[in-house]
Amino acid sequence: MSNNSDSAVGHAHHFTDMDQQREASTLGMWTFLVTEIMFFGGLFVAYALYRSMYPEAFAEASLRLNLLLGAINTGVLICSSLTMVLAVRDAQSGKVKGLVRYLIATIVLGSAFLVIKAFEYSHKIHEHLIPGSSFQFAGPFGQQAEMFFSLYFMMTGLHAIHMIIGIGVLSVLLYQAKRGRFTAEYYSPIDVAGLYWHFVDVVWIYLFPLLYLVSRH
Template identity: 40%
Template sequence: MNAHLAEHFDDPPQQKEAAMLGMWAFIATEVLFFGVLLAAYIVCRWRFPAGFADGSRHTDLLLGSIETAVLLASGCIMAVGLREIQLAKQRSACLAIVITAALGVAFLVLHGMEYVDEYHEGLIPTVRYLQNGTDADSMEVFFCLYYVITGLHSLHVLIGVVLLLVIAERTRRGHFSPHYYTPLEIAGLYWSLVDIVWIFVYPGIYLAGHSA
């Protein structure tokens, strides 16, 4: 009997299909969740174009670009890790997953640096907002949405890092093989979600204002 087969499944393919279906359903709910936030951002940007453009110009384009590169690189390395386990290369697969998690931590550190800089500039609504002028109120709306969207995304990155470290440890212990690596696939799908959300956040928040 397959050691990885749960009692309520008939065979490994059925178990994998159920797990993948559950993960895709979760991803669908997350897409709806972030979709509503991004839709709210688009509507408010249309309603307050000057304030949102000014707010976007206050974001750190360099750090945002580095964060984007870090996340995209981490997604590629995660795919390498999945391929390595399919080739029965557990050690290199474990290393790839650990590197992916490390890049996730790097992303969080970089984004934390942004938050610290924005605090010193007085760009955090209700905490320390020191901006004045005709567009100060609409720019405050921009930063409210900015912190909600990027904060929730960072939370997802943090959850992903913890998940990857657990998967890496299980990989190191030999729990996965070319015949069973469903948890690793699911972790890869989750990390792809983190990447894709940021691909929409980066141009909308960082690039739009700096290109104006």
């Protein structure tokens, strides 16, 4: 521990000052997000290849997705990004009450996204669109459509897992914020969780047109 009498709460002794500590944690999170880009990137490459191989099947299969629910979910996620960034802003200004309120709002909106997603998934189960032995798709593109739905479930599933982890992280931060862990000087966990949350939003920004808007014209 630092013996400096003026060292701020949350200041780790191996950093010169709080600014340097904040920069280090931000950069660390961006490094993690770069690995996340590559993690999701593999699925996006697979999507690009299979879509170029089976354009008609992807067009037909995509029409089976619920555009309204997908669009609503995009809106819900953008709202949650707004509340998240306002949570970070209140943390920067040391407004604990606002921070707590915006964290709750973000958790609620994130959960709403997952509930809507669950409705979509259950619909797909009823329509026998889960890839596997029970998969049914009328028309000449059955097997190729199955590939679309494999990618749909892997991409949205991986995204949903990230949402669940994000909600878990925010819940812990909410508990800590209520107990007064964060100040205007020390709020890096909120900042870094915000970066993660916005990244997951960005992934959805690409998933939505790729999966739901293939061939609406």
